[in-house]
Amino acid sequence: xxxxCLADCxxxxxRLGRELASRSAGACVSFEGWVRxxxxxxxxxxxxxxxxxxxxxxxxxRILVHxxxxxxxxxxxxxxxxxxxxxxxxxxxxxxxxxxRDAAFAACRHVIDEIKAHVPIWKxxxxxxxxxxxxxxxxxxxxx
Amino acid sequence: xxxRLLYFAxxxxxxxCASESLxxxxxxxxxLYAEIARxxxxxxxxxxxRVAVNGEFAQWDTPLQDNDEVVFLPPVSGG
Numbered sequence: 001x002x003x004x005c006l007a008d009c010x011x012x013x014x015r016l017g018r019e020l021a022s023r024s025a026g027a028c029v030s031f032e033g034w035v036r037x038x039x040x041x042x043x044x045x046x047x048x049x050x051x052x053x054x055x056x057x058x059x060x061x062r063i064l065v066h067x068x069x070x071x072x073x074x075x076x077x078x079x080x081x082x083x084x085x086x087x088x089x090x091x092x093x094x095x096x097x098x099x100x101r102d103a104a105f106a107a108c109r110h111v112i113d114e115i116k117a118h119v120p121i122w123k124x125x126x127x128x129x130x131x132x133x134x135x136x137x138x139x140x141x142x143x144x
Numbered sequence: 145x146x147x148r149l150l151y152f153a154x155x156x157x158x159x160x161c162a163s164e165s166l167x168x169x170x171x172x173x174x175x176l177y178a179e180i181a182r183x184x185x186x187x188x189x190x191x192x193x194r195v196a197v198n199g200e201f202a203q204w205d206t207p208l209q210d211n212d213e214v215v216f217l218p219p220v221s222g223g
Binding site for chain 1: 150152153154156157196199200201215217218220221222223
């Protein structure tokens with residue numbers, strides 16, 4: 001399995017956790033990004049993620065390879081959902097195992113920040129007032 | 145030259161298509177974006193976009209080849 005995956009169905013966190021296991025790992029840190037019911041003061045009903053798969057997979061893999069080089073960690077994995085999601089759904093999962101917790105926390109934080117900043121995935125929020133809009137990282141809507 | 149263009153997010157909404165083929169004299173992504181922005185009435189400034197050619201990030205002045213796949217990427221918002 002690649003370290004970075006796109007998924008069009010719910011993420012199996014238990015299975016991913018087992019893939020992080022290592023006899024020499026004393027720490028495991030994971031991050032779960034959930035779909036929230038509000039953003040920038042607007043009530044959100046649901047959202048949809050769109051990805052450019054070829055580049056998203058390459059860029060996600062690059063970020064995880066870089067994390068393994070930069071931090072003293074054993075494994076780093078990430079899965080990002082695409083398609084339609086409901087409030088409370090798990091949208092993105094990052095997991096890191098390491099000998100010690102400092103590296104695991106730092107690497108997990110680094111990976112999710114890099115994924116959000118660089119991987120070509122876009123979020124379309126659908127609001128209670130009937131409007132919808134694609135977002136960019138500062139949360140403000142993008143108009144083409 | 146002929147290019148295959150893929151569109152995502154707000155650019156897909158605005159162009160009304162996920163992909164299109166285009167025959168044009170544009171020889172680099174800068175000229176190509178100017179042409180499709182005019183053609184589709186796109187309001188996103190080039191400064192806010194990145195460009196990918198054949199599945200890899202590219203520069204705006206990278207010379208394009210016939211049949212290249214070109215993607216103009218709006219600011220990303222995964223996570």
